[in-house]
Amino acid sequence: MSNLPVKIALGEEFIPVGEEVAIDQIVAIHRYIQEFCDRRRKPVPRGQHPKQHGCVRADFIIEPDLPEVLRHGVFCEPRPYRALIRFSNGRQWDDTIHDVHGMAIKLLEVEGEKVLESEKDAQTQDFLMIDHPVFFVRNVADYVSLMEDFRSFATGGILSKIYSGLKFLLSPDQQFRLLRAAGNKKSDSPLGTQYWSTTPIKLGPNAIRFSVRPDLAGAPAVLTSGSKDKLREAMSAHLRHHEARFDFLVQLQTDPVAMPVEDPTVVWDETASPYRKAATIRIPCQSFESKEQMQFCENLSFTPWHALAEHRPLGGINRARKKVYQAISQRRHELNGVPMQEPNA
Numbered sequence: 001m002s003n004l005p006v007k008i009a010l011g012e013e014f015i016p017v018g019e020e021v022a023i024d025q026i027v028a029i030h031r032y033i034q035e036f037c038d039r040r041r042k043p044v045p046r047g048q049h050p051k052q053h054g055c056v057r058a059d060f061i062i063e064p065d066l067p068e069v070l071r072h073g074v075f076c077e078p079r080p081y082r083a084l085i086r087f088s089n090g091r092q093w094d095d096t097i098h099d100v101h102g103m104a105i106k107l108l109e110v111e112g113e114k115v116l117e118s119e120k121d122a123q124t125q126d127f128l129m130i131d132h133p134v135f136f137v138r139n140v141a142d143y144v145s146l147m148e149d150f151r152s153f154a155t156g157g158i159l160s161k162i163y164s165g166l167k168f169l170l171s172p173d174q175q176f177r178l179l180r181a182a183g184n185k186k187s188d189s190p191l192g193t194q195y196w197s198t199t200p201i202k203l204g205p206n207a208i209r210f211s212v213r214p215d216l217a218g219a220p221a222v223l224t225s226g227s228k229d230k231l232r233e234a235m236s237a238h239l240r241h242h243e244a245r246f247d248f249l250v251q252l253q254t255d256p257v258a259m260p261v262e263d264p265t266v267v268w269d270e271t272a273s274p275y276r277k278a279a280t281i282r283i284p285c286q287s288f289e290s291k292e293q294m295q296f297c298e299n300l301s302f303t304p305w306h307a308l309a310e311h312r313p314l315g316g317i318n319r320a321r322k323k324v325y326q327a328i329s330q331r332r333h334e335l336n337g338v339p340m341q342e343p344n345a
Helices: 019-036 140-155 158-170 172-182 230-241 291-299 314-336
Strands: 051-064 080-089 101-107 124-131 201-203 206-215 244-252 274-282
Touching: 019 314, 051 101, 051 230, 051 291, 080 230, 080 274, 124 206, 140 158, 140 172, 140 314, 158 172, 158 314
Parallel strands: none
Antiparallel strands: 051 080, 051 274, 080 101, 101 124, 201 206, 206 244, 244 274
């Protein structure tokens, strides 16, 4: 695949030659792992962030008096949205083991045509994040090689598992170093963690990354636990008597070279473009652990492509996620015998 052009504008994407073929390879590898490994579990888990700590009801409240540059899409006017938020682990089923952790927000009653052809009339807008500021692969080509190694680890024989496992643990290559850094997080509570988008999306004519930072003022102390479900238990204990709050922050791209759209491994300099608060997330006191609620959460789909055109995902990794998430989510729902549809309020 060719390199980026010498000159590139703010918010501009650059699609390398051969990227579509490489994305199809990634989809095929994900589907192979899904058929070989994931479908042995009942229900069949997600290919990404399979362990849920729970889905909670929330209010997503747009800030008043936002500067005009931020007033696009769902941020165009001050108003509250109802939302569902799923907290998760990246790979581990035991919360005591280091891992990357996820926060996926689904806004409800979002009017306007969405970018996914199959869900133009859906009334949702998703924002996906992990508790690490950057992604672990630069582009789709690197993603292919990483997935080939992961396939060997997940489905290969003992020698393949040993070789690929040592590579994940010891390789000095950038993608493995970043993967280890992202997966080495220890969390005491999903409600006390900061999360980042890692990849950019549009904000009207601009490109942004976004982050969610917890407001811990008045939050109760987290009791340490050795339970494999300690993160769900920490959420449950917190929300039994206290609400939780986060600030939703956006960072504008101000330099197309130093803050690239096509390389999510690069940190965007906060001194050049600081994060600005665009909304408050309020999670009221609630119980979320009933069998029916956990099953509802399990059947939800999240993708950055559940989006208005004003928030269309940008960059090669997001272009890959579009096809990957659609393929493995559709197959997961088929195997679990549940419809694949977006919720309404």
